[in-house]
């Protein structure tokens with residue numbers, strides 16, 4: 030059994046040596062850079078993360094630079110990656126590292142897990158990739174690979190399934206060279222053991238794999254249905270300025286077109302005509318929702334000074350604005366000019 034495990038590890042890491050991806054966060058052992066990559070990779074694909082990661086490290090090269098930055102700058106740099114709680118948590122973590130840990134990221138997993146936004150997976154990822162600790166990681170790629178290799182017939186997103194996965198991963202991780210082994214397992218999932226079309230014929234660990242029908246694995250509990258939401262916002266411009274509102278909800282801290290409580294009341298123009306339909310519509314996904322964004326033209330009026338502000342149009346590029354609203358603003362301002 031032990032020798033089979035060793036054979037599996039050796040086969041996998043040899044394959045990785047030849048085929049592994051040269052990702053930018055694999056060229057460093059700096060816990061800050063690795064933490065940034067892990068936060069960005071939650072919910073976001075590698076190809077989308079790479080340019081953000083490189084730009085982020087140029088802008089905020091270490092915990093101290095990030096801790097000193099304003100929330101506005103942090104959200105602006107994250108703009109387009111979505112799930113902005115990650116950026117806020119990373120910012121909060123940087124402040125704690127500077128204030129309470131003298132700028133040094135802790136090596137102990139239980140200390141890491143007390144930091145904002147750092148759960149079991151992220152703590153283990155930093156422990157293994159930055160400090161080469163012999164700990165397992167279970168994320169989407171490794172979960173799929175392990176579920177297939179061990180032919181797990183249990184939903185992996187339920188407590189029991191998650192526990193089994195972590196146990197199996199713990200049994201496999203080597204005492205030395207854990208970072209390389211874990212990277213290899215991730216890359217096997219990303220390059221060979223693909224979700225819908227696993228490339229079993231060229232898989233380096235095929236002889237160890239017990240999956241009888243890999244395409245149906247891993248099993249997952251039924252997904253909640255996608256819910257539809259409609260959100261109505263106002264497009265209000267005055268001379269060279271646009272009215273924006275600081276979001277207190279989904280995009281907390283970012284600037285959005287002011288929400289409309291109702292859209293049912295048509296506005297009257299000075300000439301008596303009414304403004305009825307939306308001047309812009311789009312649909313964007315958000316977790317388990319499909320959100321219909323409707324934007325209505327509204328005339329300037331008294332604003333809520335606690336959350337709203339007139340922004341000069343040339344300054345918009347410097348404001349953190351979530352992508353669906355930035356697209357709407359760009360589109361409407363372009364239409365206004367033409």
Ligand code: SF4
Pocket residue numbers: 174177178221222223227228229230232233234235238239240243
């Ligand atoms: S043999 Fe197929 S299912 Fe098994 S690990 Fe390799 S690619 Fe995945």
